[in-house]
Each structure stands twice: as structure tokens, then as C-alpha cells.
Amino acid sequence: MSNLNNIGLDKDQSKKLSDKLGVLLASYTVFYQNTRGYHWNIKGKNFFELHVKFEELYNDLFVKIDDVAERILTLGFTPEHRYSEYASDSLIKESGKVVDGDKAVDEILDSFKALISLQREILDLSDEAGDEGTNAMMSDYITEQEKLVWMYSSYAHNV
Template sequence: MSNLNNIGLDKEKSEKLSKKLGELLASYTVFYQNTRGYHWNIKGKSFFELHIKFEELYNDLFVKIDDVAERILTLGFTPEHRYSEYVSKSLIEESVKVTDGEKAVDEILNAFKALISLQREILDLSDDAGDEGTNAMMSDYISEQEKLVWMYSSYAHKQ
């Protein structure tokens, strides 16, 4: 029993899972800030529709950032909070000032591709650890984001 954390999961497996969740936290944080930039700086004919969609997206990312950090805490570890660490660990690179809607949508689709792949990795780890809480979270995120990929791809005529 000494190898179990407070929620009854193997400590070693939880630590491995926590590190991957830390990558996800970093990636979500960079993606969040990129999306804020798209929202602020978008120009052109699709301003009105994209401005609203980007706001919806960054509001959703804001909630997910908190959820992931709290999941790391639930597993018994400390989430990173320094932006410099997020930038170095993120699978998503910081975006340069983007004013073009098509470029922003392309960057969003690339970000989702990276996030979904990482979340599938976390899903495998959480399954192996018997961690239903993280498993359910990743399943929900993947399902939501696959639909968003379809929607953004349809908007960009990429599907």
C-alpha cells in the first residue's frame, strides 16, 4: 500500500502520467495565448465570425488549463506555473502576430493535431495506471477537439 498515492494509484505510474499532463498543461497554455492573439489581431472579411470563434476557443482552453493543473495536483504532484517553462515544454510553438484568418485557422488545426496526439498518449498511460479520472478527462477532450477539427477544417475547406 505504500506504493499508492492518496487516490489509490501507483505512485510511479502517477508520476509518469503527471509529467505528460505537465506537457499538456504547457501546450494548452501556449495555445491559449496564441488564440488570444488571433482574437485580438484578426483582420479582414471573416473578422466577425472568427473573432467570436477564437473567443469561444480561448475561453474553453482557459477552463482546460485549470482542469489539467488540478488533475496534476490530484495525482499528488505540483503543476508548473512559469511561462518560460511552458514555452520550453509545449508541443505548440508561440505564434507570431497573426492577422490573417486562414493562417490562424491553420495554426489552430496544427495545435489540435498535436494536442489530440498527446492526449491519446495520456489516455494510454491513464488506462495502464487504472486512472479513470484522467482517462475520462482525456476521452472528453479528444471527442470535443475532434469535432472542432472537423468544423475548422470545413471552414478552411480542408476536409
């Protein structure tokens, strides 16, 4: 029992999960800020439509950032909070100022591709660890984001 954390999971497996969740937290944080930038700076004929969609997306990312940080805490570890660390750990890189809606949508699709891949890795790790909480979270995120990929791809005619 000494190798179990407070929720009954193996500490070593929980550490691996926490580390991957830390990368996810960093990636979500950079994606969130990129999306805020798209929302603020978008111009052109699709401004009204994309401005609203980008706001919906960054509001959802804001919730996920908190959920992932709290999951790291639940596993018994401390989530990173420094943006400098997020920038270096994130799979998603900071975007430049994007005013073109098509470019913003392409960057969003690239970000979702990276997130979904990472979340599948976390899903596998959480399954091996018997961590139903993280498993359910990742499964829900993947399902939701796969639909968003389809929708943004349809908008961009990348289907």
C-alpha cells in the first residue's frame, strides 16, 4: 500500500500521467492564448462568424486548463503555472498575430491534431494505471475535439 497515492493508484504510474498531463496543460494554455489572439485580431468577410467561434473555443479551453490542473493535483502532484514553462513544454507553439480567418482555422486544426494525439497517449497510460478519472476525461476530450476537427475542416473545406 505504500506505493499507492491517496486515490489508490500506483505512484510511479501516477507520476508518468502527471508529467503527460503537464504537457497537456502547457499545450492547452498556449492554444488558449493563441485562440484569444485569433478572436481579437481576426478581420475580413467572416469576422462575425469566426469571432464568435473563437470565443466559444477559448472559453472551453479555459475550463479544460482548470480541469487538467486539478487532475494533476488529484494524482498527488503540483501543476506548473509559469507561462515560460508552458511555452517550452507545449506541443503547440505561440502563434504570430493572425488576422486571416483561414490561417487561424488551419492553426486551430493543427493544434487539435497535436492535442488529440497527446490525449490518446494519456488515455493509454491511464488505462494501464487503472485511472478511470483521467481515462474518462481524455475520452470525453477526444470525442468532443474530433467533432470540432470535422466542423473546422468542413468550414475550411479540408475534409
